[in-house]
Amino acid sequence: MSMIKAYLRQLRPTQSYSLRQRMLTRTALFMCAVLATLSVGVWHYANTSADYSYDRLLSSASVTMLDGINVAQDQVYIDLPYSAFEILQLAPEDKIYYAIYGPNGDFLSGYSDLPIAPTATQQEFEQPRYELHTYKDQKVRFIARHKRLSERSVAGNVTILxxxxxxxxxxxxxxxxxxxLTTLMVVMALALLVMWIAINRALSPLNxxxxxxxxxxxxxxxxxxATRILEVAPLTHxxxxxxxxxxGALAAMRDFIADASHQIRTAQATTKAQLEIALSSKDDVIDKQIVSDIYQDHSKLTRLTNQLLVHATIIHRGDRQEFSRLNVHTMLQEVITHAVRDYAHTDIEFEYIPSSDNIIILGDDIVLKEALRNVIDNAVVHGATSHSERHGVIRISLERSESIGYLQIEDNGPGIPKEQRSRALERFAKVGGNAHGSGxxxxxxxxxALAHHGQLTLSDGELGGLAVCFSLPLSQEPSHASFNR
Structure with missing residues:
Protein backbone atom coordinates (compact mmCIF):
# COMPACT_ATOMS: atom_id res chain seq x y z
CA MET A 1 0.00 0.00 0.00
CA SER A 2 2.84 2.41 0.85
CA MET A 3 4.46 1.73 -2.54
CA ILE A 4 1.19 2.54 -4.32
CA LYS A 5 0.85 5.81 -2.38
CA ALA A 6 4.45 6.74 -3.24
CA TYR A 7 3.79 6.02 -6.92
CA LEU A 8 0.64 8.14 -6.89
CA ARG A 9 2.56 10.99 -5.27
CA GLN A 10 5.08 10.84 -8.13
CA LEU A 11 2.25 11.15 -10.64
CA ARG A 12 0.96 14.32 -9.04
CA PRO A 13 2.19 17.53 -10.67
CA THR A 14 4.73 19.38 -8.56
CA GLN A 15 3.90 22.78 -10.10
CA SER A 16 0.64 24.58 -10.66
CA TYR A 17 -0.89 24.35 -14.12
CA SER A 18 -3.85 25.65 -16.09
CA LEU A 19 -6.63 23.16 -16.65
CA ARG A 20 -7.80 25.15 -19.68
CA GLN A 21 -4.32 25.16 -21.22
CA ARG A 22 -3.81 21.46 -20.52
CA MET A 23 -7.13 20.52 -22.14
CA LEU A 24 -6.44 22.70 -25.19
CA THR A 25 -2.89 21.36 -25.55
CA ARG A 26 -3.98 17.74 -25.35
CA THR A 27 -6.84 18.38 -27.76
CA ALA A 28 -4.44 20.07 -30.20
CA LEU A 29 -2.00 17.15 -29.96
CA PHE A 30 -4.83 14.70 -30.59
CA MET A 31 -6.01 16.70 -33.62
CA CYS A 32 -2.45 16.87 -34.95
CA ALA A 33 -2.27 13.09 -34.72
CA VAL A 34 -5.60 12.84 -36.55
CA LEU A 35 -4.36 15.34 -39.16
CA ALA A 36 -1.17 13.30 -39.71
CA THR A 37 -3.21 10.11 -40.15
CA LEU A 38 -5.62 11.78 -42.57
CA SER A 39 -2.69 13.34 -44.45
CA VAL A 40 -1.29 9.89 -45.18
CA GLY A 41 -4.69 8.80 -46.45
CA VAL A 42 -5.07 11.94 -48.56
CA TRP A 43 -1.58 11.49 -50.01
CA HIS A 44 -2.41 7.91 -50.97
CA TYR A 45 -5.71 9.01 -52.50
CA ALA A 46 -4.04 11.83 -54.47
CA ASN A 47 -1.43 9.43 -55.87
CA THR A 48 -4.03 6.83 -56.75
CA SER A 49 -6.31 9.42 -58.34
CA ALA A 50 -3.54 10.95 -60.48
CA ASP A 51 -2.31 7.51 -61.59
CA TYR A 52 -5.82 6.44 -62.47
CA SER A 53 -6.45 9.55 -64.60
CA TYR A 54 -3.21 9.48 -66.58
CA ASP A 55 -3.09 5.68 -66.83
CA ARG A 56 -6.36 5.91 -68.77
CA LEU A 57 -4.67 8.28 -71.22
CA LEU A 58 -1.78 5.85 -71.63
CA SER A 59 -4.19 2.97 -72.09
CA SER A 60 -6.22 4.82 -74.76
CA ALA A 61 -3.09 5.92 -76.60
CA SER A 62 -1.62 2.39 -76.56
CA VAL A 63 -4.85 0.90 -77.92
CA THR A 64 -4.91 3.49 -80.73
CA MET A 65 -1.28 2.78 -81.56
CA LEU A 66 -1.91 -0.99 -81.67
CA ASP A 67 -4.75 -0.37 -84.12
CA GLY A 68 -2.13 1.07 -86.49
CA ILE A 69 -0.06 -2.15 -86.51
CA ASN A 70 -1.11 -4.60 -89.25
CA VAL A 71 0.33 -7.13 -91.74
CA ALA A 72 1.08 -5.95 -95.25
CA GLN A 73 3.09 -7.77 -97.91
CA ASP A 74 3.94 -10.58 -95.50
CA GLN A 75 5.49 -8.30 -92.92
CA VAL A 76 4.46 -6.17 -90.00
CA TYR A 77 3.36 -2.74 -91.16
CA ILE A 78 3.35 0.14 -88.66
CA ASP A 79 1.22 3.22 -89.24
CA LEU A 80 0.94 5.07 -85.92
CA PRO A 81 -2.17 7.26 -85.89
CA TYR A 82 -1.68 10.93 -85.06
CA SER A 83 -4.71 10.74 -82.73
CA ALA A 84 -2.72 8.61 -80.29
CA PHE A 85 -0.25 11.43 -79.73
CA GLU A 86 -3.05 13.98 -79.52
CA ILE A 87 -4.43 12.01 -76.56
CA LEU A 88 -1.08 12.31 -74.81
CA GLN A 89 -0.93 16.06 -75.58
CA LEU A 90 -3.36 16.54 -72.67
CA ALA A 91 -0.14 16.59 -70.63
CA PRO A 92 1.84 18.98 -72.86
CA GLU A 93 4.94 19.24 -70.62
CA ASP A 94 5.48 15.48 -70.46
CA LYS A 95 7.67 13.51 -72.87
CA ILE A 96 6.62 10.33 -74.67
CA TYR A 97 8.76 7.21 -75.17
CA TYR A 98 7.65 4.08 -77.00
CA ALA A 99 8.97 0.85 -78.44
CA ILE A 100 7.34 -1.78 -80.70
CA TYR A 101 8.44 -5.40 -80.79
CA GLY A 102 7.43 -8.00 -83.38
CA PRO A 103 6.14 -11.56 -82.95
CA ASN A 104 9.58 -13.01 -82.38
CA GLY A 105 10.65 -10.29 -80.00
CA ASP A 106 12.36 -8.34 -82.79
CA PHE A 107 12.66 -4.61 -82.21
CA LEU A 108 10.61 -2.77 -84.84
CA SER A 109 10.39 0.90 -83.86
CA GLY A 110 10.91 3.48 -81.10
CA TYR A 111 13.46 3.42 -78.30
CA SER A 112 15.28 0.11 -77.97
CA ASP A 113 16.72 0.81 -74.53
CA LEU A 114 13.52 1.22 -72.53
CA PRO A 115 13.83 -0.25 -69.01
CA ILE A 116 10.68 -2.37 -69.27
CA ALA A 117 10.78 -5.90 -70.68
CA PRO A 118 8.49 -6.72 -73.63
CA THR A 119 7.81 -10.27 -72.50
CA ALA A 120 4.45 -11.01 -70.93
CA THR A 121 2.54 -13.72 -69.18
CA GLN A 122 -0.74 -15.16 -70.35
CA GLN A 123 -2.65 -12.88 -67.96
CA GLU A 124 -0.97 -9.76 -69.34
CA PHE A 125 -2.35 -10.50 -72.81
CA GLU A 126 -5.78 -9.68 -71.45
CA GLN A 127 -4.86 -6.79 -69.13
CA PRO A 128 -2.12 -4.19 -69.68
CA ARG A 129 0.87 -3.94 -67.34
CA TYR A 130 1.86 -0.65 -65.69
CA GLU A 131 5.32 0.00 -64.31
CA LEU A 132 7.19 3.07 -63.00
CA HIS A 133 10.86 3.40 -63.95
CA THR A 134 13.60 6.01 -64.16
CA TYR A 135 14.61 6.68 -67.74
CA LYS A 136 16.94 9.43 -68.91
CA ASP A 137 17.03 10.80 -65.34
CA GLN A 138 13.23 11.17 -65.25
CA LYS A 139 10.41 9.22 -63.73
CA VAL A 140 8.46 7.54 -66.49
CA ARG A 141 5.19 5.64 -66.25
CA PHE A 142 5.07 2.76 -68.74
CA ILE A 143 2.29 0.59 -70.11
CA ALA A 144 2.90 -2.74 -71.86
CA ARG A 145 0.08 -3.89 -74.17
CA HIS A 146 -0.02 -6.83 -76.58
CA LYS A 147 -1.82 -7.60 -79.87
CA ARG A 148 -2.00 -10.98 -81.60
CA LEU A 149 -1.45 -11.15 -85.33
CA SER A 150 -3.09 -14.17 -86.97
CA GLU A 151 -2.08 -13.78 -90.62
CA ARG A 152 -0.71 -16.80 -92.48
CA SER A 153 2.60 -15.17 -93.25
CA VAL A 154 3.00 -13.43 -89.93
CA ALA A 155 1.59 -14.95 -86.74
CA GLY A 156 2.41 -14.05 -83.18
CA ASN A 157 2.19 -11.28 -80.66
CA VAL A 158 3.11 -7.66 -81.20
CA THR A 159 4.05 -5.71 -78.08
CA ILE A 160 3.98 -1.95 -77.62
CA LEU A 161 5.74 -0.25 -74.70
CA LEU A 181 -4.71 19.42 -46.56
CA THR A 182 -5.83 23.05 -46.63
CA THR A 183 -9.41 21.96 -46.07
CA LEU A 184 -8.36 19.65 -43.23
CA MET A 185 -6.30 22.36 -41.54
CA VAL A 186 -9.18 24.83 -41.77
CA VAL A 187 -11.51 22.23 -40.28
CA MET A 188 -9.01 21.49 -37.48
CA ALA A 189 -8.60 25.20 -36.73
CA LEU A 190 -12.35 25.64 -36.56
CA ALA A 191 -12.58 22.55 -34.34
CA LEU A 192 -9.93 23.99 -32.00
CA LEU A 193 -11.78 27.29 -31.87
CA VAL A 194 -15.03 25.51 -31.05
CA MET A 195 -13.18 23.40 -28.45
CA TRP A 196 -11.69 26.54 -26.86
CA ILE A 197 -15.13 28.11 -26.60
CA ALA A 198 -16.59 24.86 -25.24
CA ILE A 199 -13.82 24.51 -22.63
CA ASN A 200 -14.33 28.11 -21.49
CA ARG A 201 -18.06 27.49 -21.18
CA ALA A 202 -17.45 24.20 -19.36
CA LEU A 203 -15.08 25.84 -16.86
CA SER A 204 -17.27 28.88 -16.26
CA PRO A 205 -19.06 27.19 -13.29
CA LEU A 206 -15.69 27.06 -11.50
CA ASN A 207 -15.35 30.82 -11.92
CA ALA A 226 -28.15 25.15 -5.93
CA THR A 227 -27.19 24.58 -9.56
CA ARG A 228 -28.89 22.62 -12.30
CA ILE A 229 -25.55 21.51 -13.78
CA LEU A 230 -25.29 17.84 -12.88
CA GLU A 231 -21.48 17.80 -12.94
CA VAL A 232 -21.17 20.88 -10.71
CA ALA A 233 -23.90 19.98 -8.22
CA PRO A 234 -21.73 17.43 -6.31
CA LEU A 235 -18.99 20.07 -5.93
CA THR A 236 -21.35 22.71 -4.53
CA HIS A 237 -22.90 20.08 -2.27
CA GLY A 248 -20.11 23.21 13.44
CA ALA A 249 -16.53 22.58 14.54
CA LEU A 250 -16.02 26.30 15.10
CA ALA A 251 -19.19 26.52 17.18
CA ALA A 252 -18.13 23.50 19.21
CA MET A 253 -14.70 25.07 19.75
CA ARG A 254 -16.35 28.30 20.88
CA ASP A 255 -18.51 26.44 23.36
CA PHE A 256 -15.50 24.47 24.57
CA ILE A 257 -13.43 27.61 25.06
CA ALA A 258 -16.30 29.36 26.83
CA ASP A 259 -16.92 26.39 29.14
CA ALA A 260 -13.21 25.93 29.80
CA SER A 261 -12.77 29.62 30.55
CA HIS A 262 -15.69 29.52 32.96
CA GLN A 263 -14.35 26.46 34.76
CA ILE A 264 -10.82 27.88 35.03
CA ARG A 265 -12.05 31.28 36.22
CA THR A 266 -14.26 29.59 38.82
CA ALA A 267 -11.35 27.51 40.15
CA GLN A 268 -9.05 30.54 40.16
CA ALA A 269 -11.65 32.66 41.93
CA THR A 270 -12.07 30.01 44.62
CA THR A 271 -8.32 29.77 45.16
CA LYS A 272 -8.05 33.54 45.26
CA ALA A 273 -10.83 33.76 47.83
CA GLN A 274 -9.11 31.20 50.03
CA LEU A 275 -5.86 33.14 49.81
CA GLU A 276 -7.62 36.38 50.69
CA ILE A 277 -9.18 34.75 53.75
CA ALA A 278 -5.75 33.51 54.81
CA LEU A 279 -4.17 36.93 54.32
CA SER A 280 -6.95 38.76 56.16
CA SER A 281 -6.53 36.59 59.25
CA LYS A 282 -5.08 38.50 62.22
CA ASP A 283 -3.46 35.41 63.63
CA ASP A 284 0.20 34.93 62.95
CA VAL A 285 -0.39 31.22 62.49
CA ILE A 286 -2.27 30.26 59.29
CA ASP A 287 -5.13 27.83 59.82
CA LYS A 288 -4.25 24.42 58.40
CA GLN A 289 -7.81 24.02 57.17
CA ILE A 290 -7.42 27.08 54.96
CA VAL A 291 -4.14 25.71 53.58
CA SER A 292 -5.83 22.36 52.96
CA ASP A 293 -8.68 24.07 51.11
CA ILE A 294 -6.21 26.04 48.99
CA TYR A 295 -4.32 22.84 48.21
CA GLN A 296 -7.52 21.05 47.18
CA ASP A 297 -8.60 23.94 44.98
CA HIS A 298 -5.15 24.04 43.39
CA SER A 299 -5.28 20.28 42.78
CA LYS A 300 -8.69 20.65 41.12
CA LEU A 301 -7.36 23.46 38.93
CA THR A 302 -4.33 21.38 37.96
CA ARG A 303 -6.51 18.36 37.12
CA LEU A 304 -8.90 20.55 35.13
CA THR A 305 -6.04 22.10 33.15
CA ASN A 306 -4.54 18.69 32.42
CA GLN A 307 -7.87 17.31 31.28
CA LEU A 308 -8.49 20.31 29.03
CA LEU A 309 -5.10 19.76 27.39
CA VAL A 310 -5.80 16.05 27.04
CA HIS A 311 -9.21 16.74 25.49
CA ALA A 312 -7.72 19.20 23.00
CA THR A 313 -4.98 16.67 22.14
CA ILE A 314 -7.52 13.90 21.56
CA ILE A 315 -9.64 16.11 19.29
CA HIS A 316 -6.58 17.22 17.28
CA ARG A 317 -5.08 13.76 16.84
CA GLY A 318 -8.51 12.26 16.18
CA ASP A 319 -9.03 14.67 13.29
CA ARG A 320 -5.67 13.75 11.77
CA GLN A 321 -6.58 10.02 11.71
CA GLU A 322 -2.95 8.85 11.67
CA PHE A 323 -3.65 5.34 12.93
CA SER A 324 -1.41 2.30 13.22
CA ARG A 325 -1.95 -1.33 14.23
CA LEU A 326 -2.20 -1.61 18.03
CA ASN A 327 -2.20 -4.66 20.26
CA VAL A 328 -4.84 -3.74 22.85
CA HIS A 329 -3.53 -6.27 25.39
CA THR A 330 -0.03 -4.76 25.29
CA MET A 331 -1.42 -1.24 25.54
CA LEU A 332 -3.63 -2.16 28.51
CA GLN A 333 -0.73 -3.74 30.36
CA GLU A 334 1.18 -0.48 30.11
CA VAL A 335 -1.80 1.61 31.26
CA ILE A 336 -2.56 -0.72 34.20
CA THR A 337 1.12 -0.72 35.26
CA HIS A 338 1.12 3.08 35.46
CA ALA A 339 -2.23 3.11 37.30
CA VAL A 340 -1.06 0.59 39.90
CA ARG A 341 2.08 2.64 40.47
CA ASP A 342 0.18 5.94 40.75
CA TYR A 343 -2.41 4.57 43.22
CA ALA A 344 -0.14 2.28 45.22
CA HIS A 345 -0.76 4.42 48.33
CA THR A 346 -4.52 3.74 48.20
CA ASP A 347 -6.61 0.70 49.12
CA ILE A 348 -7.76 0.17 45.51
CA GLU A 349 -7.36 -3.26 43.99
CA PHE A 350 -6.95 -3.62 40.21
CA GLU A 351 -8.21 -6.69 38.33
CA TYR A 352 -7.42 -7.48 34.70
CA ILE A 353 -9.28 -10.10 32.66
CA PRO A 354 -7.64 -10.38 29.22
CA SER A 355 -9.15 -11.94 26.13
CA SER A 356 -8.10 -15.39 25.01
CA ASP A 357 -7.66 -14.07 21.48
CA ASN A 358 -5.34 -11.35 20.34
CA ILE A 359 -7.15 -8.06 19.70
CA ILE A 360 -5.61 -5.80 17.05
CA ILE A 361 -7.15 -2.45 16.14
CA LEU A 362 -6.19 0.52 14.00
CA GLY A 363 -5.81 3.44 16.37
CA ASP A 364 -3.78 6.19 17.98
CA ASP A 365 -1.79 4.87 20.93
CA ILE A 366 -1.57 8.24 22.69
CA VAL A 367 -5.29 9.03 22.36
CA LEU A 368 -6.44 5.66 23.69
CA LYS A 369 -4.00 5.68 26.60
CA GLU A 370 -5.11 9.14 27.70
CA ALA A 371 -8.77 8.13 27.45
CA LEU A 372 -8.18 4.96 29.51
CA ARG A 373 -6.23 6.88 32.15
CA ASN A 374 -9.09 9.36 32.53
CA VAL A 375 -11.66 6.58 32.93
CA ILE A 376 -9.45 4.84 35.53
CA ASP A 377 -8.93 8.17 37.36
CA ASN A 378 -12.71 8.65 37.39
CA ALA A 379 -13.17 5.15 38.80
CA VAL A 380 -10.63 5.91 41.53
CA VAL A 381 -12.13 9.29 42.43
CA HIS A 382 -15.79 8.19 42.35
CA GLY A 383 -15.37 4.53 43.37
CA ALA A 384 -16.14 2.80 46.65
CA THR A 385 -13.22 4.22 48.63
CA SER A 386 -14.44 7.76 48.05
CA HIS A 387 -17.98 7.13 49.29
CA SER A 388 -17.71 4.41 51.92
CA GLU A 389 -15.35 2.32 53.97
CA ARG A 390 -15.52 -0.50 51.44
CA HIS A 391 -12.45 -1.83 49.74
CA GLY A 392 -12.23 -0.27 46.24
CA VAL A 393 -12.04 -2.59 43.23
CA ILE A 394 -11.45 -1.59 39.59
CA ARG A 395 -11.86 -4.37 37.05
CA ILE A 396 -10.56 -4.07 33.49
CA SER A 397 -11.69 -6.72 31.02
CA LEU A 398 -11.03 -7.34 27.36
CA GLU A 399 -13.29 -9.30 24.98
CA ARG A 400 -13.94 -9.51 21.27
CA SER A 401 -16.56 -10.54 18.75
CA GLU A 402 -16.07 -11.20 15.06
CA SER A 403 -15.35 -7.58 14.15
CA ILE A 404 -15.53 -5.56 17.41
CA GLY A 405 -13.21 -5.37 20.39
CA TYR A 406 -14.75 -4.56 23.80
CA LEU A 407 -12.64 -2.88 26.50
CA GLN A 408 -14.55 -2.44 29.76
CA ILE A 409 -13.60 -0.65 32.98
CA GLU A 410 -15.90 -1.00 36.02
CA ASP A 411 -15.79 -0.14 39.69
CA ASN A 412 -17.78 -0.97 42.84
CA GLY A 413 -18.80 2.62 43.55
CA PRO A 414 -22.31 4.14 43.59
CA GLY A 415 -22.44 4.43 39.77
CA ILE A 416 -24.54 6.87 37.75
CA PRO A 417 -28.35 6.73 37.52
CA LYS A 418 -29.61 5.55 34.13
CA GLU A 419 -31.49 8.79 33.43
CA GLN A 420 -28.28 10.80 33.87
CA ARG A 421 -25.86 8.66 31.87
CA SER A 422 -26.37 10.40 28.53
CA ARG A 423 -25.72 13.77 30.16
CA ALA A 424 -22.61 12.37 31.87
CA LEU A 425 -20.96 12.14 28.45
CA GLU A 426 -21.26 15.88 27.89
CA ARG A 427 -18.37 18.23 28.62
CA PHE A 428 -18.33 19.75 32.12
CA ALA A 429 -21.48 17.83 33.05
CA LYS A 430 -21.56 16.76 36.75
CA VAL A 431 -24.07 14.06 37.63
CA GLY A 432 -24.89 11.94 40.66
CA GLY A 433 -22.79 12.73 43.68
CA ASN A 434 -20.01 14.28 41.57
CA ALA A 435 -19.88 17.78 42.99
CA HIS A 436 -16.13 18.31 42.88
CA GLY A 437 -15.05 16.79 39.54
CA SER A 438 -14.39 18.65 36.29
CA GLY A 439 -16.97 16.77 34.23
CA ALA A 449 -14.03 6.27 20.98
CA LEU A 450 -15.68 8.35 18.24
CA ALA A 451 -12.30 9.26 16.76
CA HIS A 452 -11.68 5.50 16.33
CA HIS A 453 -15.07 4.95 14.67
CA GLY A 454 -16.33 3.21 17.79
CA GLN A 455 -18.65 4.12 20.64
CA LEU A 456 -18.69 4.47 24.41
CA THR A 457 -21.51 3.01 26.52
CA LEU A 458 -22.31 3.30 30.20
CA SER A 459 -24.03 0.47 32.08
CA ASP A 460 -24.35 -1.23 35.47
CA GLY A 461 -21.26 -3.26 36.28
CA GLU A 462 -21.07 -6.68 37.89
CA LEU A 463 -19.29 -5.08 40.86
CA GLY A 464 -22.31 -2.88 41.55
CA GLY A 465 -20.86 0.34 40.21
CA LEU A 466 -20.49 1.95 36.77
CA ALA A 467 -19.18 0.02 33.76
CA VAL A 468 -17.59 2.05 30.96
CA CYS A 469 -17.22 0.04 27.73
CA PHE A 470 -15.22 1.00 24.63
CA SER A 471 -16.46 -0.73 21.45
CA LEU A 472 -13.73 -0.45 18.82
CA PRO A 473 -13.65 -2.00 15.33
CA LEU A 474 -10.92 -4.59 14.80
CA SER A 475 -8.24 -4.29 12.15
CA GLN A 476 -9.18 -6.15 8.97
CA GLU A 477 -5.58 -7.12 8.26
CA PRO A 478 -4.79 -10.74 9.21
CA SER A 479 -2.93 -11.35 12.44
CA HIS A 480 -1.48 -14.78 13.26
CA ALA A 481 -0.38 -13.99 16.81
CA SER A 482 -2.39 -15.11 19.82
CA PHE A 483 -2.34 -14.47 23.54
CA ASN A 484 -2.71 -17.18 26.13
CA ARG A 485 -3.48 -16.45 29.75
Missing part, protein backbone atom coordinates in the same frame (compact mmCIF):
# COMPACT_ATOMS: atom_id res chain seq x y z
CA UNK A 162 4.47 3.30 -74.16
CA UNK A 163 5.87 5.62 -71.51
CA UNK A 164 5.09 9.12 -70.31
CA UNK A 165 6.97 11.30 -67.80
CA UNK A 166 5.11 12.09 -64.58
CA UNK A 167 5.20 15.90 -64.42
CA UNK A 168 1.49 16.35 -65.07
CA UNK A 169 0.37 13.56 -62.78
CA UNK A 170 2.73 14.77 -60.02
CA UNK A 171 1.29 18.25 -60.36
CA UNK A 172 -2.25 16.90 -60.17
CA UNK A 173 -1.29 14.85 -57.12
CA UNK A 174 0.17 17.94 -55.40
CA UNK A 175 -2.88 20.06 -56.25
CA UNK A 176 -5.22 17.43 -54.84
CA UNK A 177 -3.04 16.93 -51.75
CA UNK A 178 -2.66 20.64 -51.00
CA UNK A 179 -6.35 21.32 -51.48
CA UNK A 180 -7.31 18.47 -49.18
CA UNK A 208 -18.89 31.21 -10.60
CA UNK A 209 -18.12 29.08 -7.54
CA UNK A 210 -14.90 31.05 -6.96
CA UNK A 211 -16.75 34.38 -7.13
CA UNK A 212 -19.40 33.05 -4.75
CA UNK A 213 -16.79 31.97 -2.20
CA UNK A 214 -14.76 35.19 -2.49
CA UNK A 215 -17.81 37.36 -1.92
CA UNK A 216 -18.85 35.48 1.22
CA UNK A 217 -17.49 35.69 4.73
CA UNK A 218 -16.00 32.46 6.17
CA UNK A 219 -18.37 32.88 9.10
CA UNK A 220 -21.46 33.23 6.91
CA UNK A 221 -23.91 30.37 7.36
CA UNK A 222 -25.73 30.83 4.05
CA UNK A 223 -25.03 27.98 1.64
CA UNK A 224 -24.03 28.22 -2.00
CA UNK A 225 -27.10 28.38 -4.27
CA UNK A 238 -19.46 19.06 -0.98
CA UNK A 239 -18.49 22.70 -0.38
CA UNK A 240 -21.72 23.33 1.51
CA UNK A 241 -21.15 20.21 3.63
CA UNK A 242 -17.57 21.26 4.33
CA UNK A 243 -18.71 24.74 5.35
CA UNK A 244 -21.32 23.28 7.66
CA UNK A 245 -18.75 20.97 9.23
CA UNK A 246 -16.37 23.89 9.60
CA UNK A 247 -19.01 26.09 11.18
CA UNK A 440 -14.43 16.02 31.47
CA UNK A 441 -13.32 12.42 32.10
CA UNK A 442 -16.14 10.62 30.28
CA UNK A 443 -16.30 13.31 27.57
CA UNK A 444 -12.64 12.66 26.82
CA UNK A 445 -13.31 8.90 26.65
CA UNK A 446 -16.23 9.37 24.28
CA UNK A 447 -14.21 11.68 21.98
CA UNK A 448 -11.49 9.01 21.79
Missing amino acids: LGQTTKARDEQMRDTLYAA WISSQLVSRSPMEEEQLP AINNYRQQWL LGLAIAQSA
